Amino acid sequence: MKLEKKDILGMQDLSVDEINLILETAESFLEISTREIKKVPTLRGKTIINLFFEASTRTRTSFEIAGKRLSADTINISSSTSSVVKGETLIDTARNLEAMNPDVIVIRHSAAGAPHLLSSLVKQSIINAGDGAHEHPTQALLDMMTIKEKKGRISGLKIAIAGDIAHSRVARSNIYGLTKMGAEIVVAGPATMLPRNIEQMGVKVFNNLDDAITGADVVMMLRIQLERQKQSVFPSLREYSQHYCLNRHNIKLAKNDVIVMHPGPINRGVEISPDIADDPSCSVILNQVNNGVAVRMALLYLLIGGHE
């Protein structure tokens, strides 16, 4: 099996069949990471470049481990976009990288659409590892894999996504992916964090966290970015955490078997209380990280491996 796609730019472009194929492939790869020798020769001789224009620890490490466990050669490039002539970095870097013949370029960039630009420039497969506030498809896929693992299904679940929806690529990718798979999505946050016409993406919208998580099977909390305070997106962390922090009390409104997710890194005590984040009976945050490696292995395999 192979994905009939050159690139993975976003969940918007993936069909239900493609999502199922990726998730099933990822599930079959989970076992490799439990072996004593965590390596298979599947992508031996392939080259994967992780091109990160934005700081990242987990996602970059996850892609690197995924590539290495499939025996690909992985190269990490961290570049800053702070130079005066901004975008030239991307175009020139892309053309230079292309000339070195890698098989996949994984890109993270603070500018929405940067992977699309890269895709138009180079013949190699592009995987979007997060572009601005646009999409983060591998995060959504690992979230979907985790939900499926814990709940056995995605269809019919009520999933609440809470926090700064406006600036969240995780929220957008999950909304696309999860609604395609038949989940009911509600989003919650202060009005200043809900982007205009978000309801047209097929979600219900709440300003109150309690309303959003009532009866939820899954609650996904988003990281609050401190610099938004300066833009008056919210008045203070104190006020935000009083009303939008998932804690022992409000989680009772969700289903008894609710699972709690977070794309990380967590602001403990801001959007999620430490006792919830660390509670193994509901928190699946570390399962997400574990599944992240498997999902990225699956994507790499489906894009450039398994030709026969």
Place this chain on the structure above:
Amino acid sequence: MKIILAGARLIDPTKKIDAQMDILLEEGKIAKINSALLKSTKSKDAGKVKVIELTGMIVTPGLIDMHTHLREPGFEYKETVASGCAAAVAGGFTSIACMPNTSPVNDNRSITEFIRRKALEADLANVYPIGAISVNSEGKQLTEFWDLKEAGVVGLSDDGNPVMDAALMRRALEYAYSLGLPVISHCEDKNLSGDGLINEGYYSTILGLNGIPSIAEEAMVARDIIIAEFTNTRVHIAHVSTAGSVRLIRDAKKRGLKITAETAPHYFTLTDEALQGYDTNLKVNPPLRSPQDVTAIKDGLTDGTIDVIACDHAPHGRTDKELEFEYAQNGISGLETSLGLSLNLIREKILSWPELIAKMSANPARILNLPKGALSEGSDADITVIDPHLKWTVDIKAFCSRGKNSPFSRRAMQGKAVMTIVGGEIKYAAPSLKL
């Protein structure tokens, strides 16, 4: 050299003429307009008169673009006065007014004179500079309007750096009005537009691009209208893009205020839906809006709320556009596609031929006080010849403009300027026209 333009349909909205007429051009002026000119001249002046047979063509007063960016001085790689003028005549424009956002900014006599000298050297289209409202367009201190006027500016604008200080705008409108200079306002509340990139709505949401809300434009349109009303002065609203702006201007005009307005072809041709794919050639300020806004713009054109169709010609180099969307510059190279796109309005029955021609010649001439935009015996022989049926495809490589940044690349068009005459001289003739 005398020229007779023979057999064309002449449309001059200022004279309410829409009929087959012959025109005699002599020494840069229009000598005669007459339905049977060719017959009466033929015998005695044969050999001394160049007769151009234009049956099936439409002849109009030379088109005027009141919102062009010539990038000289400072950004010659994007456009020079000469290349911009070549683009103008290729697009059917005999006169253009150029915005002051050059480097240095056209905020003083020497830059104005430099631009005019470059235009004379180019010897293609008439170029009318627009001066800055404030020094370096910083919105702090007024420029020397009187001196600028004497140097030849026909209007004042801080263009893409809108005057955020309402008190300064008030003074600008008062002082400019006393000199008979129009103030052209790029309406954008910079606090509301913030770091926005495209229209705020569904598409900004799904594309993850920061939005520019329609109210960023409308708040400033409202402000400028009430300042003009209070001071009994006039203001011209540049590139109207939203339904709310159309409503505010319509209401102001109904109340008899001296408000005029323009829009640009992209605002009645494209919507923000086109931005999926992050094509930076669609990045423009104000941004492409919603289908409801497009409908309102068309209604505003039909009912006269919007007086002018202007190109907002904003040429850029590849290095300005081949970038991540948020780093790319705003603007569309529009002089060579404006007429073709505007002719769609006639087919869509939004405008009649005379109405369209008025919005592209007589109306901008009136707003900028130019002695242009009408065809009378004795007036300057600035004439545009349009082939209304010619089918062509936009080819950015063939643009005379250095700015190849057009989202209309490869678009099929019908109708084109095939000859542009400035001061009695043919400055552009399309290969399709057999002379």
